[in-house]
Amino acid sequence: MSGKRLIVFDLDGTLAESKSPIDEKMGVLLGELLAHRQVAVISGSPYEYFEMNLVRRLPPVGESLRNLFLFPTCATRCYEFNGSWACAYMEKLTVEEKKKIFDAFAKALAEVGFEEPENVYGDIIEDRETQISFSAFGQRAPLELKKGWDPDFRRRRPIQKALLEYLPDFEVKIGGTTTIDVTRKGVDKAYGIAQMEKRFGISKEEMLFVGDTLFEGGNDYPVKESGVESIQVSGPRETKEVIRSLLAGFSS
16 A cells, blocks of 8 residues: 555545544644645535635644645545645536525435424535535534434435436435535446546546445445445544554555
8 A cells, every 4th residue: 555646535424423523643644644645625514614624633744744645525625735725626506506506405305204304403404506405404413423323324214215316317315424516417436536637637546445334335436336446444533543554664
């Protein structure tokens, strides 16, 4: 793995617990990794979560921060650091596309009998401009509440199946702990990998991906299908071990 030029991470469930900040040790390890390699982070989460839960939690890394690239909402946006963080591109959904997706969610959730929880923490269906995302309790729900809702994906798979009936021309992916993300057809994490190939001039063979949902139907699975060497982790603890192994290889 020491020959890889770009290390790509999922965010929620990989670098950090769902919608939670990376811990201090993860920040230190990422800082050390940035001194050796370019690092990309891709997620269905909006940029604000990257800023709050990742960027602000990193230790001072100086010029190495230029080696970090952020790809929110399944790479429909890209942020690069050149003295400050700036959006390199953004691919917004149209008003018509958004309406179609919101209508499909309304039908699909009614079809499967989803009942909105008594207590919600933010919008259950969130417009992220380049992506529409469902979160059973809202994005800001407590982690323990979210973890217990659908650990085996049995609640979300019927919703996903119903959405695909209404949205055959869109991507519908399970992500995080309670989330379903909808993007344009062809926009998934494999699309993100293709964007990275173009922007960095790096082949798939020179990339390594680390994620927690590499199973079929998970939002990391398209990366595995694209041919990028991938490592499945169960959470941040295992991700730290992967980073330590990479660092050991770089220094040997």
